[in-house]
Amino acid sequence: MSALLLSPTSHIPLKPEAECIPSLDKCLDKEELKQVHARMIKTGLILDAIPASRLLVGLCGASDAGSLTYALMVFERIQNPNTFMWNTMIRSLSNGSNPEEAILLYSQMLHDAVPHNSYTFPFLLKACANLPSAAAETQQIHCHIIKTGFALEACTTNSLLHVYAKSGSILSASQLFDSIPCRDTVSWNSMINGYARSGKIEMARELFDQMENKNIISWTTMIAGYVENCLCKEALELFREMQAMDIEPDTVALASVLTACAHLGALDQGRWIHAYVKKKQIGLDPVLRCVLMDMFAKCGELDEALAVFRNTKERNVCMWTAMIAGFAAHGQGREALDLFADMERTGIKPNGITFTGVLTACSYAGMVEEGKSIFERIAKDCNMSPSVEHYGCMVDLLGRAGLLKEAEEMIKTMPVKPNAAVWGALLDACRVHRNFELGRRVGKILMDLEPKQSGRYVQLAGILAAEGCWDEAAAVRNLMKERGAAKLPGCSSISLSGCVHEFVAGDRSHRQTEEIYLEWDNILRRLKKGGYVPLTENLLLDLGEEEEKETAIHCHSEKLAIAFGFITTKPGATIRIVKNLRVCSDCHVVSKLISKVYSRKIIMRDRTRFHVFMNGQCSCGDYW
């Protein structure tokens, strides 16, 4: 550091082009900027506010983290930095990896009594927006904004509104929104985003409908809001409305729509977007590539996902993670691990989500040893503390493999508090490996932890019923009713030419209901001729007669969706179904038989993974 101060007396020969101060307009790298700095010190130009500012801007604009540190050092040595210089530093820190430093710098600015200008608060508020939780700071800054009179400036107030909206402080956001004298499009958009983020999607839509000057961001905000609230069907509908109004979607809008397609398994619509992007020659930026790839993977088209992946030169961590997760969901553990190794060779650092994907892959493929060693690397090599999700993956991995004791031990010794998902993984393992005693205990824990989650009661009741403890099982079901735990209905959807058809068990709401049930009867008859016997053992007990049980499983949502697929697609065409819960054993058997008897490929994505039924086999190897 001192060398820099001494540099005026040094005798390092300068390159001829460094004789004059290079223009900072073009991007210089850190070394070049250091030379400029040295030259400025030599000539005394560093004392001049304008060139000094330009140097700071140049350093802050360089992409490497070291430049920012260097910029801070230069800044600290400037005698009385002006507002512009403070702003520049605050802006840079706000977007860095430690946004709280921007707030610290701001308090220094206050301490030095440097006046604010119109740019100060928007930069500073960016730091609040980038922090996971800065509610107290935001409130204080809000006070400063009022005191200094900047509340009258649209940019400042909109920035503040954005922070409140983004952090879910919906009350503060709406109060502020109401107080703004002339709300502009930006204010409205932020408010819509705020409502959507706090789950008040109807409020968001209300605002959206009231809005007079919607722009593409308004539309995208609303579409993304639907996606975030798991209302992907609505997201696609709104997108269609947008197109009907001849509003051209941009990259961001398309990315949101693709995300919706991914969740819905709406391959046709996803492909349409892909074609649209090509036709309009819209550039595939990293995010768009990633969601496109993810859409293919989530629609069961791993090959197409891989094609997008391979076509991408600079892959970021999201891209790698999404591809790994794609393999994991298809039970292709080896491929996922190979990809993970490639990723590390490329020098891309895995994050917590990457590890979730890799561990899931190990779990579904029964790769216990590999999973254990990856898990240990989270802390050892990557210096991260495993999250509760990672422990959940491990419990799942051990539990599936039948290592129930080890799984339980992991829960007992894990340093983070086990959540319901962790216990749920163990409970599921108890079901699969028929460990009733442990299952009972875990079930009790879960019902205390999540008294409103019907799935847990159903899970436990199933375990008890399988053991023949009908009374106990009935008691669990009654408890569920007493506690008012609403049963999440199983829902399967199938998407055809841009339209998503949803079915719940026993559904008769579809306009082709009669046809669907007739088709199902036909399928059933043919399967029974081939020797199919309905698997009613997993059914819950309130249905006494075997016949009733059969009726109940025969209107399972995935069966209705398959029947609908049969009457709407050509013989031999692949049927794609997305289910919100796990697929039941009987539906699994039936799907395998159908794939053989009718030579149909059925791709079924359930809550956690893919089942690809072909020639009487399932890609999960009957282990799920």
Next chain:
DNA sequence: CTAGGGTTAG
């Protein structure tokens, strides 16, 4: 030199 929308898991 300022504000608003999009990516990987659960």
